[in-house]
Amino acid sequence: MQAKSPFLYFSSFFQQAGEVGLLLFKTFKNLFKKPWEKKIFLQQLEEVGIKSLPVVSLTAAFGGLVFGLQTYVGFHRYIGPGSETYGGPIISLGLSKELIPILVGLMVSGRVGSAIAAEIGTMKITEQIDALFSLGANPIRYLVVPRTLACMIMLPCLTIYGDIIGTAGGLFYNVYIMGVNRVLYIRYTLLYIQMWDVLSGLIKAAIFGIVIAIIGCWQGLKTEGGAEGVGKATTQTVVVASIIILIINFFLSKALPG
Amino acid sequence: MIRVIDLHIAFGQNKVLRGINLTLKKGETLVVIGQSGSGKSVLIRHLIGLIKPDKGEIYIDGVEITRLKDDELHKITRRFGLLFQGTALFDSMTVAQNVSFGLERYTDLSREEIQERVNENLALVGLRGIENLMPHELSGGMKKRVGLARAIAYRPDIILYDEPSTGIDPIRADAINDLIIRMKHELNVSTVIITHDMTSAYKVADKIAMLYAGRIIEEGVPADIKKSQNPVVQQFIRGRAKGPIAKW
Numbered sequence: 001m002q003a004k005s006p007f008l009y010f011s012s013f014f015q016q017a018g019e020v021g022l023l024l025f026k027t028f029k030n031l032f033k034k035p036w037e038k039k040i041f042l043q044q045l046e047e048v049g050i051k052s053l054p055v056v057s058l059t060a061a062f063g064g065l066v067f068g069l070q071t072y073v074g075f076h077r078y079i080g081p082g083s084e085t086y087g088g089p090i091i092s093l094g095l096s097k098e099l100i101p102i103l104v105g106l107m108v109s110g111r112v113g114s115a116i117a118a119e120i121g122t123m124k125i126t127e128q129i130d131a132l133f134s135l136g137a138n139p140i141r142y143l144v145v146p147r148t149l150a151c152m153i154m155l156p157c158l159t160i161y162g163d164i165i166g167t168a169g170g171l172f173y174n175v176y177i178m179g180v181n182r183v184l185y186i187r188y189t190l191l192y193i194q195m196w197d198v199l200s201g202l203i204k205a206a207i208f209g210i211v212i213a214i215i216g217c218w219q220g221l222k223t224e225g226g227a228e229g230v231g232k233a234t235t236q237t238v239v240v241a242s243i244i245i246l247i248i249n250f251f252l253s254k255a256l257p258g
Numbered sequence: 259m260i261r262v263i264d265l266h267i268a269f270g271q272n273k274v275l276r277g278i279n280l281t282l283k284k285g286e287t288l289v290v291i292g293q294s295g296s297g298k299s300v301l302i303r304h305l306i307g308l309i310k311p312d313k314g315e316i317y318i319d320g321v322e323i324t325r326l327k328d329d330e331l332h333k334i335t336r337r338f339g340l341l342f343q344g345t346a347l348f349d350s351m352t353v354a355q356n357v358s359f360g361l362e363r364y365t366d367l368s369r370e371e372i373q374e375r376v377n378e379n380l381a382l383v384g385l386r387g388i389e390n391l392m393p394h395e396l397s398g399g400m401k402k403r404v405g406l407a408r409a410i411a412y413r414p415d416i417i418l419y420d421e422p423s424t425g426i427d428p429i430r431a432d433a434i435n436d437l438i439i440r441m442k443h444e445l446n447v448s449t450v451i452i453t454h455d456m457t458s459a460y461k462v463a464d465k466i467a468m469l470y471a472g473r474i475i476e477e478g479v480p481a482d483i484k485k486s487q488n489p490v491v492q493q494f495i496r497g498r499a500k501g502p503i504a505k506w
Contacts, residue, residue, distance in 0.1 A: 127346035130308050135360045136336035
């Protein structure tokens, strides 16, 4: 097999980035154009939000527990016994600004992003998207806009929910398992955590939602070659969306104040 | 009503259409025949704007559609009904939802009137009582007929049929031919049909055009096509394995 030249890799990367950018542009251009696909939008809200609750609950709970565990160990070992009460704000800050938005983003990209790519990819190879077009429906408005809006709205909701579950997990480990003073733990948490810490996590989550939906739709819309193509599209969606989430999370953390 | 001028399209190195010229008047039925893979479906997809040509123009009632923006193009394509070769039914919707898709979006009909129109169209294609079934519960032939009911449901001005009789028994296929003729007479629709089925072609066509090597090599009324002196046309319409057309 002949190796691909670096130039081809670069041109392919820019071509794909251009395709994603164009899809994003078209999606936002169609966001407020009629007809609104209310029924599909509501279905997607349920698909992205309600149906993701179990997986988000589990990951947030165990994320909070393990973060609580390591924070406790850190304070206990390096600062000394008694200092573990300061773990509360650290846990809440870390969870709401970084860990929960990332975990929710990765979980939803695996659960919803892959489903979007598989559904749209199957529609593509069975000519259903062409059928939409032939019946006068704009595929971007019908397929991409409701999914993008649903992900953009539901990821922050899931993140808030995950923040609560994760923080409760951290508190549970420190207070009820390790015996840290409950009153001081909660007081310090409320004292040092700021509204902006939570809000910046929600902004990130909304952006991750857009990334997941757009990558899933993009992969779905360019699916070719039958069942194998659908399989590739779903895998690519999860891999690409997860990588983008991790990369832009760093830049968002740097860019967002606080 | 439809005018195609010097249409060219290539996919990579494969030049599929190399200068197609066609004209279809209001209420006329054109049947395009040609080998599998000769570009017939590609031609029909150009007419509805699913593919943009590399070169050439397509006029629908005087409007050149190949350079229209999506929203403007959709206003034109709402006048089309297209029966897909593979039916392309929406697999997450029931039969009734499939048939009513265009009606719900682009007509002012009430819910009851839409229901009535769905039943009427399903009855037209010989299907009753299947409104609530999902596409995966239907046979291939039934899917084809539901696809046909969907294509004609909102009474388009132009109907494109991509192999309407493929996968259907001869009796049903003839019933579909009758339906195509009936739609033409009752609604004065313009029709483009792609088929390999010469019996069907002779029955429904006002004009037959043969697509070969990316060009229309013969065009005329069925009687003229039958009498064509072109050996390629003769080989195709008679279904002979031996002749100037390469086997594979």
